[in-house]
Amino acid sequence: xxxxxxxxxxxxxxxxxxxxxxxxxxxxxxxxxxxxxxxxxxxxxxxxxxxxxxxxxxxxxxxxxxxxxxxxxxxxxxxxxxxxxxxxxxxxxxxxxxxxxxxxxxxxxxxxxxxxxxxxxxxxxxxxxxxxxxxxxxxxxxxxxxxxxxxxxxxxxxxxxxxxxxxxxxxxxxxxxxxxxxxxxxxxxxxxxxxxxxxxxxxxxxxxxxxxxxxxxxxxxxxxx
Numbered sequence: 001x002x003x004x005x006x007x008x009x010x011x012x013x014x015x016x017x018x019x020x021x022x023x024x025x026x027x028x029x030x031x032x033x034x035x036x037x038x039x040x041x042x043x044x045x046x047x048x049x050x051x052x053x054x055x056x057x058x059x060x061x062x063x064x065x066x067x068x069x070x071x072x073x074x075x076x077x078x079x080x081x082x083x084x085x086x087x088x089x090x091x092x093x094x095x096x097x098x099x100x101x102x103x104x105x106x107x108x109x110x111x112x113x114x115x116x117x118x119x120x121x122x123x124x125x126x127x128x129x130x131x132x133x134x135x136x137x138x139x140x141x142x143x144x145x146x147x148x149x150x151x152x153x154x155x156x157x158x159x160x161x162x163x164x165x166x167x168x169x170x171x172x173x174x175x176x177x178x179x180x181x182x183x184x185x186x187x188x189x190x191x192x193x194x195x196x197x198x199x200x201x202x203x204x205x206x207x208x209x210x211x212x213x214x215x216x217x218x219x220x221x222x223x224x225x
Contacts, residue, residue, distance in 0.1 A: 002069045003094040006062050010054060010102060014109040017047045021113030044110050044171075051106040052099055059098030066091040090149040097157035100164040107167040123166045131159035 024039040062069070070087050071079075104127075108120040134155025141147030146154065 001073055002066060002091050003062070006058065006098075007101060010058060011105075013047070013051060013054065013102065014105050017106050017109040018113040020047070021110045025114055040114070047106050047110065048103055051102040055099035055102030058102070059095040062098065063092045063095040066095070086144070086149045089145065090153045093150055093153035093157060097160040100157075100160040104160060104163045104167055107171070119167075119170050123163050123170070126166060127159040127163035130162045131155050134158050 020043050021040060024043040028039050066088055070084065070091065104123070108124070111117070111120045132155075135152055138146055138151030138154055139148060141151055144150060
């Protein structure tokens with residue numbers, strides 16, 4: 001419950017991303033830039049960077065206050081220490097997947113903003129299969145950090161990072177015919193802007209007027225009041 005409720009706290013980013021991506025793509029189409037989509041690209045890049053930062057900070061905070069949050073849900077200190085330790089292990093392992101969870105949630109919302117419902121379906125279906133296989137292999141393990149509740153947490157984390165890799169492949173693959181040709185993006189390392197701090201490669205990017213770039217932080221604040 002701690003991790004699930006925690007994930008709901010940052011769910012506002014997904015709604016904001018869908019709306020901002022849809023607005024940016026509509027503007028690109030109005031300007032006749034449907035294939036290159038500079039505003040859509042920059043909005044998506046900003047959303048992914050923000051999701052990565054928020055997910056990392058949120059994961060660290062949730063891990064640090066996990067003990068307090070679990071006790072607040074229980075309402076007293078009568079819980080068996082072994083059960084409390086298992087619950088705390090579960091929360092802290094799940095916190096490792098928070099950055100990936102927010103990034104894939106943002107990427108999924110971006111797909112919906114571009115009216116691409118197939119890509120998230122395939123990615124999340126594959127993630128569910130990874131999660132199931134991880135549960136089958138890890139939960140029966142007798143090691144307290146690899147089996148039982150901890151094993152279920154590890155399976156979820158592996159599925160989240162698996163989904164993250166698949167979304168990354170989707171974003172960095174050249175658009176194909178059909179949905180990708182009409183609505184998708186192909187982000188190279190330069191367009192992503194070194195999302196992990198890497199240097200940009202010498203590739204030409206279409207220039208975008210600063211007034212046309214969507215400020216996703218301001219958009220989120222407006223949408224959430």
